[in-house]
Amino acid sequence: MKTLNDLFILDGMKECTVLAGHRGLTRNVKFVNISDTPDVIQFLDKNHLLLTTGYGFQDDTQRMCDLIKQMHALNCTGIIIKVNRFLKKLPDEVKLLADDLAFPIIDLPTDQTLGDLSRHILNYLNDHEAEQLYYALHVQKEFSDMMIKGYSLNSLVEQLGHFLARPTILFNHRGEKMAQSHDFRMDSMKIVEQEIIQKIKEDLNAVREESSFEIPSREHQLITSFPVQSKRQYPSMLVIVDSSTLPYPSSQMAIEQAGNVISFTLIKEQAIDENSRLLKNNFFADLIEMRIHSDEEILSRANYYGIEANMDNICIVCTVDAEGNNYENLQLYEKKVGELHNNIYDQLEDEIINGKMDATLFTKEKYFVMLLQFSHYTETEIKIVTEFIERSQSNIQGDYSVSFGVSNPTQSLSDIPIAYQEAVEAINNGYDMKMTGFINFYKTKEIKELLNAIPRKDLKSLYENTLKSLAYPKTKEDLELVKTIETYLNCQCEISDTSRKLYIHRNTVKYRIKKTEELLNCSFQDPVDSLRVRVALVIGSILDEDD
Template sequence: MKTINDLFILEGMKESAVLAGHRGLTRNVQFVNISDTPDVIKFLDSNHLLLTTGYAFKDDIQQMCELIKHMHALNCSGMVIKINRFLKELPTEVKLLADDLAFPIIDLPTKHTLGEVSRHILNYLNDDETEQLYYALHVQKEFSKMMIKGYSMSALIEQLGHFLARPTLLLNHRGEKIASSHHFGMESMKTVEREIIQKVKEDLVSSRQGRTFTIPLRDNQSITTFPVQTKRLFPSMLVIFDSLTLPYPSSQMAIEQAGNVISFTLIKEQAIEENSRLLKNNFFDELIEMRIGSEEEILSRGNYYGLKENMDNICMVCTVDQKGQNYESLQLYEKKVGELYNSIYDQLEDEIIQNDIEAILFTKEKYFVMILQFPKFGEVDSDTLTNFINNCQTNIQGDFSISFGVSNPVFSIKDITTAYHEAVEALLTGYEMNKLGFVNFYKPKELEELLSSVPKKDLKALYENTLKSLAYPKTKEEQELVKTIQVYLDSQCEISETSRKLFIHRNTVKYRIEKTEEMLNCSFRDPVDSLRMRVALIIGSILKENESNA
């Protein structure tokens, strides 16, 4: 059965004021009667609520007192009266009597008709679903007011716990606590909170969808999770104690309405996070494009976004493979591509946290960029990095694949620019090899690779001008001279080492070197001549390889 207190969520009643008899607001209400006649007591009974303008008592306050005494004797609910219509104010004698009898007298604003308020109350009393809807709307309005006024998430969760008279938690999509009601401030409840979070994390998939489980620490009391949708791929979760036995009318509909307002608040907070993310990405863009004036500014702004000094930094670039039927069909819908990239960003953040990696996530154009920091990058860290990438690919890839380019370590924050370009080059190299869903580590180009990109005619000219008559050895002696030069340079111009490798006397080596220097007009101990000769010999092997492949 409903009480007077329960009626204040209804239209008209929620704007009313209790003038007297506050202790009687717990009186039950079963029926509503409208009357302005002096003999209305004949038509009243137990748990009846009287709605009146007070016209019958405007000139006889004593008669009003007698009516209140009789209604109290009948165990009536109370009186709702339009004070401003005829009485203007509640007489002191009536107020004292009502307070003494704990008989509630409620002032109804004149803008509401008695018939309108009566209809709302009767519908509420006679229809369980309507009652639930009224209560849900009441909860929704209260929470909406709090959201508009900028109340914190902790305040919203505290208010929900108050409405439901149940301990209440709000967890993010990873099962981490965002806010809790005051119940969890007690030392004993902190242990319970840890057990709940552990249970949720053990089965995140079901918890995000909504499930009920029990915990031994509270005598197997039931705990229920309710999904709270946000802009993220996975929902946050409301966790409520013993929701299956919530007192009427604390229905699931009311929980859902509160959840909707909490959802909007979370989305607002995420919008603020996105703005912070934009500023962070602007810093990274300025760092890579070398638009930050001083090293001091680089360090200051880098520290603000989590980049620590005196650490080994690895840059890892990740992107969605832009090939394949699934990606091409996604491209038809720009919104879906945007949602996909936002989802991947969130999941990369999750992987960083779950793998306990020191990393800062940025975006630049179509790339997700992670700067991973290690005190001293070594073999163990290399294994950690590899496992992290494997976990990312396993947990994130779905109807699409993602690939990674990884840089060499750099020590200074200002050198992250170099690391970024290395990571991008490693990624592009993988695509040049027609790979998908790959991990490619940066390797500096060898001299042979660099020379291969030079036009053949230029290579040939440099080769012939350096080796002259030995460029195309015809006799056995010329072939031996070229071989001796190669081994001599590889042995760092050590005659004894060259002699040992060629199985000839050291004087023979000395003779051949002197003769070759005279023929080519150079000195192998001169750094410039030595480098020029080394390059020429490499060009010779490239030209021979090209001829054999032709």
């Protein structure tokens, strides 16, 4: 059942003034009765609202007080009276009594008729839901026609603001303004817009759901957000000022119908964006697979996507870890895998924007690829990139973990394929070490890593041919010779440094070096011989690990 307060959304009630009994505005309304006769109480009942000119009380304040007491006893709703018609002013005794009983008395302007107001109220009470439904269908038709004709999002939001007679604004899932009604172009609404944006930033997750909040400049008006779904993981937000008192017959149903059409329009625009994304990914594939042979063409196509020349380029590759029951179960549903990858793409895009990174996002097969550009890639930038990746990983990971591989910097656009391969290799190195949910920076392979890739029999042959009898030292003297040449080479063939580190005399070092050179038939002063022995010593450590 509707309350007396609900009637104020009607056009006929907007100019009315509550003169007394404000606390009773929550009384229910079931029926409207028009009368100026003194015995009107005989025709009133519970939840009845009386409309009168006050003619029967113009010279009898006590009779009016008695009527109020009787109506209150019957639990009537209140009185709407044309005070200026005959009374000119509501008597103080009447006002005090109405306030005491919380019995509403409302002044109706003289230029409005009781009959019209009665009709509006009765239509509202009796056909409220039906009329709202018809109006919602009308709104849906209007908006559907606009969508078919290719109207922009701003036109749709402008039209919704017109239908609702309320300032309306559309935000994307990040809380960025997409469209607004003309109200927000007025200077008086600038502060309202800023306060709404600030509120959204403070609690984005709450505003993404249907919720209401207040802002300082509109203390007595609720600001309401309505989610507008699209292909993204999180909805856009339709924000309406003072939506709790929509003018009749507007209703939340009308907002929902308009929201559905706006949702379809968003999906259509996202489909266009996806086609642009496909073209962008094709360019990246052509670049990585070296199908672009001209530097001029690389520069031209790169500039189209905001990638500049003469910058330090860092390639970051992200992928979902293909381990765990959750991911294996997901693979059974190809559609869900696609949704997961689309969600991760959107989230990475959000992270780039929120982190204010100069980056371009691509996809290549199972990888999400971010190409970051810096004027100079120093320790400061490395810290920025690390914090960016850690924050992105934390925000993206849920039921599924994601890992990142990061390349070394490259200065030329034509070297981006190298950066991509380094980032992929950094990812694969992490998986080789059985890691998940990791961040791995590419490192140039050390000699030991390169030697590990050579067959063991070849390593063993080189080791034995180089160190001869010292390859497998058995006596204490042989062990001391091996330790001495290893230290000597690590000290860049400096006798003093070697003797200091081994705590032996300089002459002892000289003796051992000379003896070792004779055994191995080499000279440590010869760069080739020196390198050969160094490599052999590294091979020895590899062979020891195998044992």
